Amino acid sequence: MWCDDRMTAKEPAMPSDAPSAIGRPGSYSKGVARRQEILDRAIEVFQERGADGTSLRRIAGAIGVSHAALLHYFDSREQLLVAVYEHAEKRRDETVVDLPEPERGIDIMIEAANANIEVPGLVQLYSTLVAASLEADAGPSREYFTARFERVREDLEQRLRREQAEGRMRADVDVRHVAALIVAASDGLQIQWLLEPSVELQASLETFGKLLAP
Amino acid sequence: MWCDDRMTAKEPAMPSDAPSAIGRPGSYSKGVARRQEILDRAIEVFQERGADGTSLRRIAGAIGVSHAALLHYFDSREQLLVAVYEHAEKRRDETVVDLPEPERGIDIMIEAANANIEVPGLVQLYSTLVAASLEADAGPSREYFTARFERVREDLEQRLRREQAEGRMRADVDVRHVAALIVAASDGLQIQWLLEPSVELQASLETFGKLLAP
DNA sequence: GTCTATACGAAGATAGAC
DNA sequence: GTCTATCTTCGTATAGAC
Numbered sequence: 288m289w290c291d292d293r294m295t296a297k298e299p300a301m302p303s304d305a306p307s308a309i310g311r312p313g314s315y316s317k318g319v320a321r322r323q324e325i326l327d328r329a330i331e332v333f334q335e336r337g338a339d340g341t342s343l344r345r346i347a348g349a350i351g352v353s354h355a356a357l358l359h360y361f362d363s364r365e366q367l368l369v370a371v372y373e374h375a376e377k378r379r380d381e382t383v384v385d386l387p388e389p390e391r392g393i394d395i396m397i398e399a400a401n402a403n404i405e406v407p408g409l410v411q412l413y414s415t416l417v418a419a420s421l422e423a424d425a426g427p428s429r430e431y432f433t434a435r436f437e438r439v440r441e442d443l444e445q446r447l448r449r450e451q452a453e454g455r456m457r458a459d460v461d462v463r464h465v466a467a468l469i470v471a472a473s474d475g476l477q478i479q480w481l482l483e484p485s486v487e488l489q490a491s492l493e494t495f496g497k498l499l500a501p
Numbered sequence: 502m503w504c505d506d507r508m509t510a511k512e513p514a515m516p517s518d519a520p521s522a523i524g525r526p527g528s529y530s531k532g533v534a535r536r537q538e539i540l541d542r543a544i545e546v547f548q549e550r551g552a553d554g555t556s557l558r559r560i561a562g563a564i565g566v567s568h569a570a571l572l573h574y575f576d577s578r579e580q581l582l583v584a585v586y587e588h589a590e591k592r593r594d595e596t597v598v599d600l601p602e603p604e605r606g607i608d609i610m611i612e613a614a615n616a617n618i619e620v621p622g623l624v625q626l627y628s629t630l631v632a633a634s635l636e637a638d639a640g641p642s643r644e645y646f647t648a649r650f651e652r653v654r655e656d657l658e659q660r661l662r663r664e665q666a667e668g669r670m671r672a673d674v675d676v677r678h679v680a681a682l683i684v685a686a687s688d689g690l691q692i693q694w695l696l697e698p699s700v701e702l703q704a705s706l707e708t709f710g711k712l713l714a715p
Numbered sequence: 716g717t718c719t720a721t722a723c724g725a726a727g728a729t730a731g732a733c
Numbered sequence: 734g735t736c737t738a739t740c741t742t743c744g745t746a747t748a749g750a751c
Contacts (some may be wrong), residue, residue: 318716339636342743354744356718364744407635414632421625421695422553433696440693457712464708467700471689472682479654479681481635482647486681494678498671498712532734556726568727570735578727 337411392446551625606660
């Protein structure tokens with residue numbers, strides 16, 4: 288397990304495993320296979336511990352290498368964290384079951400949120416990195432999350448627009464506002480749920496869906 | 502300035518300045534006056550720099566004492582950060598203008614959100630502390646934010662219930678869900694706005710208000 | 716290319732002198 | 734009440750073994 292899509296050798300890798308935007312763009316010099324292996328292993332650590340308390344030395348220890356070795360594949364701890372989150376989210380997306388169409392935009396987010404909170408460390412890692420991206424002299428997390436928010440909002444916006452056109456959603460509200468609201472609500476509710484499980488994450492998001500009904 | 506409600510001497514302090522829940526409960530032994538003075542000064546540093554990059558040594562330097570001196574008034578860096586946030590939020594609440602009644606719950610949050618983003622460091626500090634509160638072995642931030650979320654949701658819930666009773670809000674949705682949604686949306690949108698100012702924080706929250714109209 | 720060993724400076728925290 | 738000194742751990746950088 289954990290190895291399904293891992294490269295089997297140190298070959299240049301297929302296009303689907305091309306270095307991510309956050310990795311080392313356009314460069315295979317650091318060994319894609321080993322990099323993936325490290326991520327696969329690191330993800331387990333973070334799923335348990337989140338982001339705090341997981342130093343480079345600790346992660347390295349869990350993997351069985353020196354902490355300096357990690358910096359051979361990632362420029363900094365923050366870049367490693369971002370790569371781990373990206374990696375974990377991809378895994379999650381593969382796990383999420385696609386509901387039969389027509390599926391509302393809000394339903395996509397409900398499924399994703401439900402999958403997220405099953406791995407508390409993932410939500411904590413997400414929150415930590417988002418906070419870091421707000422820093423004045425932000426590192427790689429800024430670029431990543433700016434792009435991620437943009438992408439998720441854009442995707443949601445398209446779906447909502449279609450729902451409006453098909454009469455499945457109120458037509459008297461701005462879809463761009465609603466898209467941003469859904470993302471914000473999903474993120475915020477996951478946090479509130481982790482701190483107080485009586486918050487009813489899924490039911491609250493479904494209430495939002497009810498507000499959007501035509 | 503910065504000193505309006507500060508204690509003038511090392512007297513036991515009035516009830517209104519009793520040590521906060523996050524401070525050192527029930528103990529005046531550490532000098533309330535000096536503590537307030539430190540907070541007043543520390544808040545300026547955080548309003549500029551947020552949370553990251555602001556070490557105990559840096560804050561201490563800005564105040565003119567050693568970092569060890571700060572730990573004489575606060576048990577840890579995290580406790581200082583929470584106290585600073587609590588202090589800053591109180592200041593903000595005093596600044597926010599109260600709209601004439603009847604004011605909707607969502608309007609309260611819009612005003613607060615607008616006041617927040619004028620001090621970017623405050624949003625960053627908030628995000629950092631919330632992320633820290635999700636940690637497995639969480640420090641003082643866990644208790645603080647659990648209570649804070651509870652309090653804000655509760656307050657919102659009461660307002661919404663009244664709005665429903667007076668026919669100013671849709672009656673077919675659960676107010677507890679909506680209260681959690683508003684808090685989540687406000688928190689999340691502030692972050693999205695900081696990363697991408699085209700997000701339209703206020704307009705999006707007003708769109709939410711539109712969804713709640715009867 | 717991959718990795719270990721090691722060093723450096725900064726960080727949070729603690730102990731004890733004044 | 735505040736300081737200096739010190740401990741441990743951290744991220745980062747470099748040198749060099751294989």
